[in-house]
Amino acid sequence: MFGDEIDAAVMAALNDGSADYLNAAGAVLASGLEVILDMDIERMDLISGMVDRAVTITVRRHLLQPLDRKGAFRLAPEDWGADGKTWHIDGIAEDDGHLITFYVKP
Numbered sequence: 001m002f003g004d005e006i007d008a009a010v011m012a013a014l015n016d017g018s019a020d021y022l023n024a025a026g027a028v029l030a031s032g033l034e035v036i037l038d039m040d041i042e043r044m045d046l047i048s049g050m051v052d053r054a055v056t057i058t059v060r061r062h063l064l065q066p067l068d069r070k071g072a073f074r075l076a077p078e079d080w081g082a083d084g085k086t087w088h089i090d091g092i093a094e095d096d097g098h099l100i101t102f103y104v105k106p
């Protein structure tokens with residue numbers, strides 16, 4: 001339980017706004033999730049060996065049930081304004097079992 005409280009405190013302090021979590025078909029699996037959106041994250045392309053710039057979204061992992069690795073996040077327009085768009089999952093950047101960070105693309 002203590003870990004959940006820490007995760008909630010981290011997300012409350014660092015979140016950039018809220019988003020809905022969608023499955024691959026576009027159905028809402030969870031709504032109003034606090035998310036951390038990071039732009040210009042370095043991502044190594046394993047095929048070319050080049051470093052690319054990526055966008056990531058971090059959320060509390062246990063809120064994403066079921067976890068759909070082909071899903072997406074629809075940013076809430078009231079939090080993001082014109083940037084309230086949908087970001088599709090392109091891979092997992094980091095997963096510590098509590099917080100999960102996805103590479104995402106428009």
